Amino acid sequence: MSQREHPPVVAEDLGKKYTRGWALRDCALEIPAGRVVALVGPNGAGKSTLMGMITGLLRPTTGRIAVFGDVPNGRGMHRSVAFLTQAKPLYPQFTVTETLRYGQRANPGWDQAYAEELVRKAQVPFAAKVGTLSGGQRTRVALALALGKRPRLLMLDEPLADLDPLARETVLQTLVEEARAHGITVLLSSHVLAELENVCDHLVLLTSGRVRLAGDVDQLMRQHGRGLSELALAYMRSEVAA
Numbered sequence: 001m002s003q004r005e006h007p008p009v010v011a012e013d014l015g016k017k018y019t020r021g022w023a024l025r026d027c028a029l030e031i032p033a034g035r036v037v038a039l040v041g042p043n044g045a046g047k048s049t050l051m052g053m054i055t056g057l058l059r060p061t062t063g064r065i066a067v068f069g070d071v072p073n074g075r076g077m078h079r080s081v082a083f084l085t086q087a088k089p090l091y092p093q094f095t096v097t098e099t100l101r102y103g104q105r106a107n108p109g110w111d112q113a114y115a116e117e118l119v120r121k122a123q124v125p126f127a128a129k130v131g132t133l134s135g136g137q138r139t140r141v142a143l144a145l146a147l148g149k150r151p152r153l154l155m156l157d158e159p160l161a162d163l164d165p166l167a168r169e170t171v172l173q174t175l176v177e178e179a180r181a182h183g184i185t186v187l188l189s190s191h192v193l194a195e196l197e198n199v200c201d202h203l204v205l206l207t208s209g210r211v212r213l214a215g216d217v218d219q220l221m222r223q224h225g226r227g228l229s230e231l232a233l234a235y236m237r238s239e240v241a242a
């Protein structure tokens, strides 16, 4: 089987135990290619832990995980994966141009023209130091850095949390447009369910370290007669009540 045919993520019996206990248990999951996937769940549900195992930064305690058919080996992220977190570790002293140059050096498949186009579209000045940019502008630079790598899977762990509603909408729209135009699979974790409803076509819901619901949003909506955010909220409420 060629590497292209492997799904972006397949997990079987996947579990992660920290010293305080299990963060993720019995996780069986397949993330299909080309989808925009909402990863939702209450605080502490295990979302970041799952993403950490996909990047290879965290090692599973039990089970297996494969990323495009490869087992993450802890020696760096899969070359087809880009990861953006709320922290957006950009160097504040670097200009935007220098930041993209860094992206070029660090990533063999780097697409400089595409990264520059994303910065230009966002109207972020190339000569500005990253530390002087607004939160929204920094996010656009971080997104250009992530997409310039030409990933096949882009993971975003609460990347919009510090943005105002308008900036959130713009960034999310850009992200989804780029993903659909280039066939990138997106795994997006957020607590703002209404916002995910407009852009995600696949849902993975975690509660207390377990996958409670996973599947195509349209299909889940037909089955349950509710939209993504209502459905996710109902599951989270039932967890609290249990």
Ligand SMILES: Nc1ncnc2c1ncn2[C@@H]1O[C@H](COP(=O)(O)OP(=O)(O)OP(=O)(O)O)[C@@H](O)[C@H]1O
Binding pocket: 018, 019, 020, 022, 023, 041, 042, 043, 044, 045, 046, 047, 048, 049, 050
């Ligand atoms: N390094 C760690 N050491 C010990 N426990 C941890 C560690 N990282 C996470 N945990 C615990 O694992 C559980 C899952 O955490 P995780 O960060 O994956 O949840 P999350 O769904 O991303 O939460 P949030 O929505 O609050 O970001 C929590 O109980 C958390 O306290």
